[in-house]
Amino acid sequence: MGRSPCCEKDGLKKGPWTPEEDQKLLAYIEQHGHGCWRSLPAKAGLQRCGKSCRLRWTNYLRPDIKRGKFSLQEEQTIIQLHALLGNRWSAIATHLPKRTDNEIKNYWNTHLKKRLAKMGIDPVTHKPRSDALGTGGGGGVGGGGAAGAQHAKAAAHLSHTAQWESARLEAEARLAREARLRSLAASAASASASVVSAPPPQMPGHAAAHRLDSPTSTLSFSESAALASVLQEAHGAATAAAAAPSAAMQPMQAYEEACKEQQQQWGDHVVNVADAGFAAAGFRGLLLDGSLSQQDLRPATRHDDDAAEADAGLQETEEEKNYWDSIMSLVNSSSLPTSSVAVPAPESYPSSASLQTSMAMPALEAYSSPASLLTTSVAMPALEAYSSSASLPTSVLMPAPEAYSTSSASLSTSVVAAPAPEAYSPALDF
DNA sequence: AACGAACCCAACCGCGAGGCC
DNA sequence: GGGCCTCGCGGTTGGGTTCGT
Known part of the structure; x- marks a missing residue:
């Protein structure tokens, strides 16, 4: 109950995202990564709560999403x-x-x-x-x-x-x-012969490179x-x-x-x-x-x-x-x-x-x-x-x-x- | 063509888990 | 150890679209 309000602050927008908002969010994350979602909206210039941003990103804007x-x-x-x-x-x-x-x-x-x-x-x-x-009824004895x-x-x-x-x-x-x-650590340390096999085809390689991994795509x-x-x-x-x-x-x-x-x-x-x-x-x-x-x-x-x-x-x-x-x-x-x-x-x-x-x-x-x-x-x-x-x-x-x-x-x-x-x-x- | 029902899906809401101080 | 904060998850909602009459 002591929970802090997330999306109830006045002035925060709700509802469908506009292309401009998407662009802002995308640009910010591509440049900085999402980091702390709570502080992201302010940094990205969005009138949204962090939760909304995270949802928009994970469910829609993430580049490794197949639609x-x-x-x-x-x-x-x-x-x-x-x-x-x-x-x-x-x-x-x-x-x-x-x-x-x-x-x-x-x-x-x-x-x-x-x-x-x-x-x-x-x-x-x-x-x-x-x-x-x-x-269900237990009728048959x-x-x-x-x-x-x-x-x-x-x-x-x-x-x-x-x-x-x-x-x-x-x-x-x-x-x-x-x-x-x-x-990742191994490949960063040495660009020579790979110790561990390369990421599988389905893995969003570029996302990993940008540190924009989805939390749900780690072991697909x-x-x-x-x-x-x-x-x-x-x-x-x-x-x-x-x-x-x-x-x-x-x-x-x-x-x-x-x-x-x-x-x-x-x-x-x-x-x-x-x-x-x-x-x-x-x-x-x-x-x-x-x-x-x-x-x-x-x-x-x-x-x-x-x-x-x-x-x-x-x-x-x-x-x-x-x-x-x-x-x-x-x-x-x-x-x-x-x-x-x-x-x-x-x-x-x-x-x-x-x-x-x-x-x-x-x-x-x-x-x-x-x-x-x-x-x-x-x-x-x-x-x-x-x-x-x-x-x-x-x-x-x-x-x-x-x-x-x-x-x-x-x-x-x-x-x-x-x-x-x-x-x-x-x-x-x- | 108009209207209502059904469908679809993006987004919201509340809760719990885990981390940090 | 306890409180707070952040994040992620699952359930639900509501607006837009499609379908049927």
């Missing part, structure tokens, strides 16, 4: 990250180079939210709408209870995953910032690449899984319809239904369990004893499946930048279990040094290391958030402590 329509890949990224992070727009923005959190937020609210709603998906929970009817328990478990997993991802993002952000600072490349690698590998594993006996796949006609609709609505992208289905299984499993769901992959036959329970569970997961199928179909239909991200061949993932191994290690490796965050090719481990069908314990795959403490040193330590891929023997198979 215009969002690409399909950007939409996918937003949807997927929103499922993980919720309304943490700034965190989401770090994955989308040249997009501001405000722009993403607006795009979500005006486009994506409605689109998901149209598809019958709750944009808040990212679960099918009908889900609420099944579990028998099968509904089992389904509800499963759902709660899945939700808990998802929540845990989101927390972990959140902690990971923060750790990566810190590391990336440190790495870039080191990089590394994080995007890391995300892309995970998704790409999920896809790769799914492709391999699709080569397995056809009995392993459940019919998904509704999903096929959704895919067709999406193809019409979202653009003319090729969607391999079987492929996407398994990719969905993989990605959904990753989100909910940190592993591929056996239910998704096992043959249709099962024991009679747990048939009823499994039916209930299936009904539950079928809805989730629809959602993640639709998301994964988008992933499937897009072309990820394979040139920048080393992607293992699908053959490297002979089973669902190996998916766990392969998906975990690149991410872990990526944290092994701050510099590696800027060069994803360095981060990728040897593919042969992941050919075994061994599954990894979740604790190894996903270190507890505490492992990603504020210091990069402790992060590195925790990563180094993880066993080498070879250490994951087939004995761990389920």
Whole structure:
């Protein structure tokens, strides 16, 4: 309450910015940097509060801002990250180079939210709408209870995953910032051979040169690449899984319809239904369990004893499946930048279990040094290391958030402590 | 052509976190 | 340790534009 008024001083202008004001602000920042936002308006000759100036700069005038329509890949990224992070727009923005959190937020609210709603998906929970009817009232005692328990478990997993991802993002952000600072310091000290790799293409090089960095663009490349690698590998594993006996796949006609609709609505992208289905299984499993769901992959036959329970569970997961199928179909239909991200061949993932191994290690490796965050090719481990069908314990795959403490040193330590891929023997198979 | 509804997006507002004194 | 200040974030607003009748 003791807060000092920011924009309430008399004489300070509010509302839309004029071109003259933009020019003044731009000229001042290009010459001096923004420094202290509070004192900037007076120095720049603007009748605005510092907050307004900062907003105008970060959301509109910043030179490293891409304007215009969002690409399909950007939409996918937003949807997927929103499922993980919720309304943490700034965190989401770090994955989308040249997009501001405000722009993403607006795009979500005006486009994506409605689109998901149209598809019958709750944009808040990212679960099918009908889900609420099944579990909300707690009406079903028998099968509904089992389904509800499963759902709660899945939700808990998802929540845990989101927390972990959140902690990971923060750790990566810190590391990336440190790495870039080191990089800048190194290049300033010596113009000779570069110690750390050059800034990635998406990085606003000129902004860095002018010390006009956006606070939200520090790790866009590394994080995007890391995300892309995970998704790409999920896809790769799914492709391999699709080569397995056809009995392993459940019919998904509704999903096929959704895919067709999406193809019409979202653009003319090729969607391999079987492929996407398994990719969905993989990605959904990753989100909910940190592993591929056996239910998704096992043959249709099962024991009679747990048939009823499994039916209930299936009904539950079928809805989730629809959602993640639709998301994964988008992933499937897009072309990820394979040139920048080393992607293992699908053959490297002979089973669902190996998916766990392969998906975990690149991410872990990526944290092994701050510099590696800027060069994803360095981060990728040897593919042969992941050919075994061994599954990894979740604790190894996903270190507890505490492992990603504020210091990069402790992060590195925790990563180094993880066993080498070879250490994951087939004995761990389920 | 006119009007209202719906949509879009830049900008504002309030709050919390972190740093500094 | 506590208060103040600055900054960044997320939710919300409101004015301009587009669409439908």
